[in-house]
Amino acid sequence: MSLRRRDLFRFGGLSGGIGLIGAAGWTAGKLLGGRPAPLSTLDIDCTSPSSEASTGVGYSAKFAPAAYVAEYRDGFHIPPARTPLSTEVREFDLSVIETMLEVAGGQNVKVWAYGGTVPGPIIRATVGQPIKVTMANLSEIAHSVHFHGAHDVMQDGLERVGKGTTQVYQFEAGPAGLHPYHCHVPPYASHLRKGMYGSMIVDPLEPRPAAHEFVLCLCGFDIDGDGRNDIYAWNGLAGYYERFPLKVPVGELVRIYLMNMLDHDPIASFHLHAQTFDLYRSGTSLIPQEHTDIVGLGPAERAILEFRLPRRGRYMFHPHQSHMAERGAMGWIVAI
Numbered sequence: 575m576s577l578r579r580r581d582l583f584r585f586g587g588l589s590g591g592i593g594l595i596g597a598a599g600w601t602a603g604k605l606l607g608g609r610p611a612p613l614s615t616l617d618i619d620c621t622s623p624s625s626e627a628s629t630g631v632g633y634s635a636k637f638a639p640a641a642y643v644a645e646y647r648d649g650f651h652i653p654p655a656r657t658p659l660s661t662e663v664r665e666f667d668l669s670v671i672e673t674m675l676e677v678a679g680g681q682n683v684k685v686w687a688y689g690g691t692v693p694g695p696i697i698r699a700t701v702g703q704p705i706k707v708t709m710a711n712l713s714e715i716a717h718s719v720h721f722h723g724a725h726d727v728m729q730d731g732l733e734r735v736g737k738g739t740t741q742v743y744q745f746e747a748g749p750a751g752l753h754p755y756h757c758h759v760p761p762y763a764s765h766l767r768k769g770m771y772g773s774m775i776v777d778p779l780e781p782r783p784a785a786h787e788f789v790l791c792l793c794g795f796d797i798d799g800d801g802r803n804d805i806y807a808w809n810g811l812a813g814y815y816e817r818f819p820l821k822v823p824v825g826e827l828v829r830i831y832l833m834n835m836l837d838h839d840p841i842a843s844f845h846l847h848a849q850t851f852d853l854y855r856s857g858t859s860l861i862p863q864e865h866t867d868i869v870g871l872g873p874a875e876r877a878i879l880e881f882r883l884p885r886r887g888r889y890m891f892h893p894h895q896s897h898m899a900e901r902g903a904m905g906w907i908v909a910i
């Protein structure tokens with residue numbers, strides 16, 4: 575199967591062993607029935623290029639985002655709303671297709687994609703909540719879903735799920751924090767490099783304070799196969815957050831679920847300009863370990879960041895590895 579991401583979103587469906595499932599509808603949020611109202615959202619036009627951003631100047635001129643993504647921006651970084659603990663099983667579909675994704679303007683990459691996107695759908699549940707993940711393998715080779723965090727070792731996702739078959743994983747969400755999931759079929763580096771990862775937010779029983787929440791997952795793409803990433807992209811979209819900044823109200827709490835899923839690079843980082851943030855490594859503590867403006871992240875490491883932007887303006891963010899910033903991972907948060 576070969577579909578471009580824009581086709582998935584435009585036509586809202588793909589064919590395969592599990593029938594027609596809209597790719598947008600595969601996001602975790604769409605699968606959560608009966609959830610409470612989401613956190614307050616921003617009534618701001620985020621679909622137009624910001625006149626305030628230095629679009630195309632310097633950093634990402636070579637790595638502008640594909641034009642089509644402006645139509646779907648929230649789906650890339652807005653997590654599903656949190657829900658209170660219940661015995662209701664949270665169900666998620668991480669079925670895998672092989673497809674081509676336009677990760678930057680004119681740059682198409684062959685990927686194996688959970689739910690048709692890279693990163694895969696954002697999973698969210700409250701600690702202790704039963705989770706059921708279904709993975710129908712609609713690609714040509716074996717895959718799996720391995721979750722970080724704590725769970726029954728028999729649900730660890732190491733077994734190969736062959737072409738045309740389906741695997742169901744069931745476990746309780748935990749511990750509270752932010753955890754990646756990814757394919758673990760060897761050589762699993764090659765599966766990671768083809769985009770087989772995503773994030774799982776596990777909310778604590780006592781909810782974190784209401785905030786404007788975003789997920790930023792750092793991805794890399796080795797276009798020429800030389801063992802080095804050529805494109806770096808938050809949420810799989812090179813240059814996106816330079817052209818379409820995250821927008822937040824001045825003074826209100828912002829929470830970023832931050833994850834590094836790069837392969838090839840031994841370390842990455844997130845640096846915020848002009849403001850500092852509370853740092854919760856892995857999100858497993860409700861007490862911040864540090865107050866800083868930069869956090870380093872090895873492969874699969876993650877953190878939750880909380881901060882408020884005290885005055886209107888553009889706040890730059892980027893990995894402090896300059897080659898990453900200059901190859902698609904530069905971005906802005908605009909406080910309005």
Ligand SMILES: [Cu+2]
Nearest residue numbers: 717718757765
């Ligand atoms: Cu795989």
